Amino acid sequence: MLTTQSLHLSTTWLNAGSDDQFWTTLAQTLLPPYVNTCRWFAGKARQQTGFSVRTVHTVPLADGDVAYLLILETTYADGIPESYLLPLSFLADHSAHTLQFQVADVPDKGCIGDVVSGKQTGLLIDAIYDERFRQALFSAICQSQTLPQTDGILTFHRGKGLDEGDNQLSSQVLPVDSSNSAMTFGDKYFLKLYRKLFHETNPEVDMVAFLTDESNFAHIPAFGGSIVWQGDQRPDITLGMVQRMVPNDKDSWMQTGDYLNDFLYGVPQRMFAIREDVFDKVELLGQRTGEMHCALYKPARPGVSVDAAFTPEPFTNDYRDFMIRRLEDLLERRYALLIDNYTKLDLQAQRLAWVFMEAKEMIETFIADFRTRPLDSLRIRIHGDYHLGQVLATESDFVIIDFEGEPESSIAERKIKHSPLKDVAGMIRSYHYAVSAKLFNSAETDDLDPDHLQRVSDRWFYLIRDTFVDAYLDVFGAPHPLFKNNSEINFLLLIYLLEKAVYELGYEISYRPSWVKIPLKGIIDVVREIEKIRLSDGDTVSDVPMLQTGLLQTKRS
Template identity: 80%
Template sequence: MLSNQPVSSTTAWSSAATDTDFWTMLAHTLLPSYVNTCRWFAGKARQQTGFSVQTIHSLDLPDGDLAFLLILEASYADGVPENYLLPVSFLTKPDAAVRADIPEKGRIGELTLDGQRGLLIDAIYDERFREVLFTAIYQNQTIAQPNGQLNFHRGKGLEEGDDKLSSQVLPVDSSNSAMTFGDKYFLKLYRKLFEETNPEVDMVAFLTDESNFTHIPAFGGSIIWKQPNRADVTLGMIQRMVPNDKDSWMQTGDYLNDFLYGVPQRMFAIREDVFDKVELLGKRTGEMHCALYKPSRDGIPTDTAFAPEPFTDEYRTFLIKRFEDLLERRYALLIDNYTKLDPLAQRLAWVFMEAKEMIETFIADFRTRPLDSLRIRIHGDYHLGQVLATSSDFVIIDFEGEPESTISERKIKHSPLKDVAGMIRSYHYAVSAKLFNSTETDNIDPDHLQRVSDRWFYLIRDTFLDAYLDVFGAPHPLFKNNSEINFLLLIYLLEKAVYELGYEISYRPAWVKIPLKGIIDVVREIEKIRLSDGHSVHDVPMLQTGLLQTKGV
C-alpha cells in the first residue's frame, strides 16, 4: 500500500547500495507501513520498535538497472528481532506501462531519487528481477556481495533448454512468495529468514538428487546466502510444478460424502477405490521414508544431516520435556474451558483427565525402554493437506516441518512413525469433521455417530498402516519389531492428539471431541500394553471407560 508521505533523497538508485543513510531513511518512512500490510510479515501482532536494513545484496538487471535484496530486521519491545527478505526495484516515469501492471500490494511508495521520480516496488512484481533469479539458478551462478555471496544452485529438476521462460507472480497470499516460470516451474521466495538452511530445501534436494523417489515436485534449484564464519541462509527454492486435481484432504472429503449419504439410512458402505487410494498413499509414504533412510555404504559415509541415528538419551529427554510441557498446558486449558464443551466432549475430557497418571507412566517408560529402531529426517508436518492427488497417484509437498517449531527442531531426526501418526490423525479428523458437522446427521445420536465414525476410521487406519509397513519388509533397521512399532506409534499419536487439543479448545470448541477421542484411543492401547507387560506399575488406576457410557447405549 502506497505511503501518502512524499519521500526524496539526493542519492541515485545506481549508487544506493552503499548509502546507509538512504536505507535508514526508508526504514523510518516507507518500509514500516508497507511491511505491515504484507501477509508474509509475522510481526503485526507484536509491539514493534522499528525496522532497519541490515544487509543489501545487489543484482544487475538485463537492461543495466539494479534490484536489491534487502535483509530487513524487525525489532520488538519483547523477544528477539526477526529478519525478513524484501527484494526492491525502482520504476521511473518512462516505465509507466510497466507500472500499470504492479498490483497495489506490490507498491511500496513514491520516491524521488537524485531528482528522478519513480515507484519503489517489491521486485517480485518486476519481470526483469524474476528473469535474473531464474537465469542465475539455471546457470549455477555465484554472485559476490559485500557481505558474503549469493549461490544459485541448479538441481536435477531443471531441464536443459528451459533458460528462457515467461514468468508471473501467483496471486495467493501466504507466508512466502511464489512465482511461476513457463507454467513448468515454481519458485518460492522465503520471506522470514533463519540463520540456517531451510529444511524444505534440504529435504527436497536430498530426495531429488540422492534417491529415486519421484513423488515430490522435483528440486530445480536454490538461492543460498553464504557468509564467512556464519551459517548459510536459504532465500529461495525452485521446483517442478505438478498438475493435480486437489489435495488428499479434499479427495478424502469427496469419498466421505458417499459414506455420509448412507449413515442416516443406517447403511455402512465404503467404495473399493477408497481402499485402493489409501493403500497407495500408505505405499508412497513408505517409499518416501525408504528414500530418506541412507546408511553408509561401502565405507562411504552418508551426509551427517541425513545419516540414521539411534534413540539417544538426548533425543528422549527432548521429546519427553516437550510432551510433558504440552500435556500440562492442555490439562489446564481443558479445566478452564470444561463448561464450554458439549456432553460427549465433557465425558471424553473426564476420561482423559482421569488417565493422567497412566499417561505419565507411559511417558516415563519411554525414557528407559530399550529401543533398537532408528531415527531419520522426516516430513515433519505430514497430513492429508500435504499430499496432492493427481489423476492416478500422489505427490507429497511442503517439507518445511512443524510451523511452530524452530528451524533447528524441524531438522531433528524422529522415527518415521511420527509422519505416520500425523496421517492417521488426519484421517481421524476427516471422518469426524464430516460426520459431526453435516446437516445430514443433525438428528442422529452423537454416540451412534461416534461408533460409525470409529468403524470407518479403524478400517482406513489399518489399511494405510498395513500398506505402509509392507514397503519395508521385516526385519528393517528402521523398525526393530512389531512391539517397538506399536509403542513408538502410540508415543507420536498421543503427542499429536494432545497438540491438536489446544487449538480446538481455543478456536473450535465444537471440535474438541475429535482430538479427545484420539487421545482415548491411544490410552486404551497403552492399557493393553500395561496388562501384557510384566513391568507395568500395578498401582496406577485403570482407564475409566465407564464414564463414556450414556443411558440407553
C-alpha cells in the same frame, strides 16, 4: 499508485547499494508503513521499535540495471528481532509512456513510493513485480551462478528438476497472499521467495533437494534449485527455492471428503459401505509414504559420502529427554485447559475428558517407560507436518508437498530426527479428523444419536487406519533397521499419536469447543493401547489404576 512525497537518493540507482544514508532514511520513512501492509510481515500485532537495513545485496538485471535484495531487521519492545527479505526495483521515469506502462503491471500492494535517484524520478517497488528481476533470479539458478557481495556470496544452486533450455520462460507473480512470495515460470516451475528469514538453511529446501538430487524420489514437486546467502561468520541462509509445478485435482483432505460424502449418504439408513477404490487410494498413500521414508533413509557406507544431516541416528537420551519434556508440558497445559473449560463441553466430550483425566497416572507411567525402554529402531529426517492437506491427488497418484515442518516449532526443532512413525501418526490423526468432522458436522446426521455416530465413525476410521499402516509397513519388509520389530513399532506409534492428539486438544478447546471430542477420542484410543502394553508386560500389580472405560458406557441405540 504514486505517493505524494518523494525520497531523494543522492547517487544513481545503479550505485545506490553503497549509499548507507539512503537505506537508513528509507528504513525510517517509506518502509515501516509499507511493510506493515504486507501479508508476509508477521510483526504487525507486536509493538515495533524500529526498522533497519542490515544488508544490501545487488542483483544485476539483463538490461544493465540492478535490483537490490534487502535484509530488513525489525526490532520490538519485547522479544528478539526478526529478519525479512525485501527485494527492491526502481522504475525510472524515462518517459511518461514507459512509466505508465510499467506501473500498470504493478499492483498497489507492490508500490512502495516515489524516489528521486540522481536526476531521475521514478517508483520504488517490490522487485517481484518486475519481470526483469524474476528473470534474473531464474536465469542465475539455471546457470548455477555465484554473485559475490559486500557481505558474503549469493549462491544459486541448480537442481535435477530443472530441464535444459528452460532458462528463458515468461513469469508471473501468483496473486495469493501468504507468508512467502510465489512466482511461476512458463507454467512449469514454481519459485518461492522466503520472506521471514532464519539464520540457517530452510528445512523445506534441505528436504526437497535431498529427496530429488540424492534419492530420486518422484512423488514430490522436483527440486529445481535454490538461492542461498553464504557468509563466513554464520550459517548459510536460504532465500528461495524452485520446484516443478504439479497438475492436481485437489489435496487428499478434499478427496477424502468426497469419499466420505458417499459413506455419509448411507449412515442415516444404517448402511455401512466403503467403495473399494477408497481402500485402493489409502493403500497407495501408505505405499508412497513408506517410499518417502525409504528415500530419506541413507545410512553411511564405506566410500560413499552422506550428508550428516540425513544419516540415521539411534534413540539417544537427549532425544528422549526432548520428547518427554514436550509431552509433559503439553499434558500439563491441556489438563488445566480441560478443567477450566469442562462445563462448556457437550456431554459426550465431558465423558471423554473425564476418562482422559482419570488416566493421568497411566499416561505418566507410559511416558516414564519411554525414558528407559530399550529401543533399537532408528530416527531419520521426516516430513514433520504430515496430514491429508499436504498430499496432492493427481489423476492416478499422489504428490507430497510442504516440507517446512511444524509451523510453531523453531527451525532447529524442525530438523530434529524422529522415527518416521511420527509422520504416520500425523496421517492417522488426519483420517480421524476427516471422518469425525464429516459425521458430527453434517445436516444428514443431526438427528442421530451421538454415541451411534461415534461407533460408525470408529468403524470407518479403524478400517482406513489399518489399511494405511499395513500398506506403509509392507514397503519396508521385515526386519528393517528403521523398525526393530512390531513391539517397537506399536510402542513408538503410540508415543507420537499421544503427542499429536494432545497437541490438537489445545487448539480445539481454545477455538472449536464442539470439536474437542475428536482429539479426546484419539487420546482415549491411545490409552486403550497403552493398557494392552501394560497387560502384556505383566504390569498389573502397580498402584496405577486401569482405564476407567465404564465412564464411557451408555445405552446402545
